[in-house]
Amino acid sequence: MDDHKILREALKTVLEREHDIALVGEACDGLKGLELARELKPDIVLMDVGMPVMGGIEAARTLLAEQPQTRVIALSTYSDRRIVLQMLDAGALGYVVKSAGRDELLRAIRAVANGRTYLCPDASAVLVDSVRRKNDGKLPSADRLGRREREVLQLLAEGHTSPEIGDRLNIATSTVEVHRRNIMRKLELHSIAELTKYAIRNGLTSP
Numbered sequence: 001m002d003d004h005k006i007l008r009e010a011l012k013t014v015l016e017r018e019h020d021i022a023l024v025g026e027a028c029d030g031l032k033g034l035e036l037a038r039e040l041k042p043d044i045v046l047m048d049v050g051m052p053v054m055g056g057i058e059a060a061r062t063l064l065a066e067q068p069q070t071r072v073i074a075l076s077t078y079s080d081r082r083i084v085l086q087m088l089d090a091g092a093l094g095y096v097v098k099s100a101g102r103d104e105l106l107r108a109i110r111a112v113a114n115g116r117t118y119l120c121p122d123a124s125a126v127l128v129d130s131v132r133r134k135n136d137g138k139l140p141s142a143d144r145l146g147r148r149e150r151e152v153l154q155l156l157a158e159g160h161t162s163p164e165i166g167d168r169l170n171i172a173t174s175t176v177e178v179h180r181r182n183i184m185r186k187l188e189l190h191s192i193a194e195l196t197k198y199a200i201r202n203g204l205t206s207p
Helices: 003-016 030-040 056-066 081-090 102-113 121-133 147-157 162-169 173-187 192-201
Strands: 044-048 071-076 094-097
Touching: 003 102, 030 044, 030 056, 044 056, 044 102, 056 071, 056 081, 071 081, 071 102, 081 094, 081 121, 081 192, 094 102, 094 121, 121 192, 147 162, 147 173, 147 192, 162 173, 173 192
Parallel strands: 044 071, 071 094
Antiparallel strands: none
16 A cells, blocks of 8 residues: 555545535545546645645646635645745645644644635744745835735735735725735735745744
8 A cells, every 4th residue: 555545545534524524535646636626626625745647736836727716735744945835836825744633634724714824833934944044135125015014914924814804904805905916016026925924034923
């Protein structure tokens, strides 16, 4: 029995015990997983980074280009900085190492289902260390942002959705989206992953 099959069967056992989670399919490699996701259009895909035929990074990027509403959680043996960043850049909203426990995986699934970003502690530590060391001063200063934009940036970086931010700040969701676009333009950033890294680097997130 190969390692991937062992992992799939273990995941299946965990997920089928949860009343609020429905397992709709499983695949043995990246290409078949992509084909199955196109057919079933699941809400969430648990994407093994190290799959045969097509790797998880390429599969995630391809899937999300076609089905941006699908939410991807990366599963990996390692919390390697390069892999974590590549999966986030590909559009994954979650990253969990395979050594994490059942509760960690379920937290990730439920967080991502609610539109939040979820990094397991190992991946989060690697990302924080990476962005702190990469303080080269080339990015535009957060001083360009207004008070409300800084508030929106902090909440985005902490994983809140636009409707949640609107509720917290008593503004319309459409206004939050306008602020988000303005923040990206002013800081010359192009994704939520980049905004998160910028906020951590500049001390804009809650400890």
